[in-house]
Amino acid sequence: MTTVLEARDLIKEYPGVTAVDGVSFSVPEGICFGLLGPNGAGKTTTVEIIEGVISATSGEVYYYGEPAGARFRQEAGIQFQNTALQDFLTVRETIEMFRALYNQKADLDELIEQCSLEDLLDRDNRKLSGGQRQRLLLAVALVNRPRLIFLDEPTTGLDPQARRNFWDLVQSIRAQGASIVLTTHYMDEAQVLCDDIAIMDAGKIITQGSPDELLRQRYKGLIIELPISDLTDELRQIEHTLYENLGIVEIVTSDVSSSLQQLSPHVTNLNHIKIRQPNLEDLFLDLTGHTLRT
């Protein structure tokens, strides 16, 4: 499969801190690649180096096998985590202004329909809700019919409904053949949208692969959750719990029936027990020892 993007040994040092510490990865054509990690992990810095917005201390970025340059700027679409637009412009004028900056232009009507902006075209871009604004910023990222799209924390601050709608939008874009680089600290988002992920922490990639593959490698079964307050003192002293977090004990087991039989004499209230599949959040917790949203 053709490689759209390749980052080689990226390093970004600020006085007293290394924000990105030897990050390398590649993105095959047509996939959604997720760069995950907690706030401050170095995701945004990594992506902004790739986008050419900030310069790396060292390292290289290749786009279709060539150093990222003028062609990359023409063919990439970018949605920043936080960005301002020109004040006093309507939604339509904002899209048209950015569209004029590129040689290749998306069809305006199709773009407006795709991002569901029909009813907002004449509205001042400062008067949009969070979800409407994200749809406009996505439209701005798509004005050049990009072959590669960067979405940096696109659903941060959105309500659950708006997040779901945005996911549908991203999946429709991907279905058209574009490659996507998504940074997020929402694990459910990565699990729904990404084919391949890299988890970052403290400026480094700590693991990389498809979400299913990473979970299969790490976990051979299901997770039993129960409140620590429901356990007897006897079981609390046994060191077979996976994690205790916010008063919840998580136990990984390949045989749920057997585990429940063993647990039942030591649990004071079985009504609070939950059984679920391991997810990326468990994986991150397992790998780094702290939660993703801290």
Place this chain on the structure above:
Amino acid sequence: MLARIFAIFQGRNREFLRDKASFAWNMLLPVVLIFGLSFALGGDRNAYTVGVLQDSDVIVEEQHPFLGTRYIRFVPTSDKDNALRKVSRHQLDLLVEFGDAPRYWVNPDSAKGYFVELALLQSDTTEPAAIDKEQISGEAIRYADWVLPGILGMNMMFSCMFGVGYVVVRYRKNGFLKRLRATPLTAFEFISAQVASRMVLITCITVFVFAATHMILDTRMEGSYFTLFLVAVVGAISMVSLGLIISARVTSEELAGGLLNMVNWPMMLLSGVWFSLEGAGPFVQNLANIFPLTHVLNAARSVMLDGATLGDVAPSLLALTALSAVFIGIGARVFRWGQY
């Protein structure tokens, strides 16, 4: 490239024109100042000014008792033609030359000239008076005539400097520049669009304000409108470029405001917006020449008051063009898109 410049140019124009408060301020400030000063000062300068024709820049009072008269400002000048023109326009109340054959020139239609002449003759103790008199005729130039280019220039200066300098810093601070950085737009294209946008807008505003005050106050216009328009355009480009240097790297609006004021206030005071720098020391006059506004006002006043032609103001236009080239060159070189 032109499509990208035009897109940013158009976006900035819309932003400016739809920001009604800023737009109104840019239009109203010069009108209010011109009308206010015109009425408050009754159309006249409020001091006595006498030109002293001599080669030296220093007035030596011992030459003649008249030079010790209080409440008269004595201005040394070696340019006789220019000084005589000012006497004819009532910009100088009297021109005097001491030496082997002392003489003076006065405009008989000037009331202030009449009183200054009396003071001169009273100070001359020789009998009969050993100083020859020559008369110059011409209409007075009101203070409104003289100050109009100054206020238009000052408005242009503030609008260009703050309108570009402050706005670019705001764009940098709120991340809009960073967003543009991720497009094919180059720094040169962005800067060109900003210069063009502000230049067009401020030129239109200046033309409107000039036309309105010219019609209502019947201000003097001796030269060509085209030449004056050219002075305004070249001057606006120069001042926008100066604003871009200040905003090229700054990330704080407070710092930008301070830096812009640090340039604007000396420029306003030394360029002759409110009063003429004739009589000021050579250091001050040379210092004033580094400011674009000085060249704009010199050229505009020459055109409006003296009927200067394009050829006459060419040195000022060349100076402004050279300053613009230097400012844009430095601005493009040190320009930074992001905050860090």
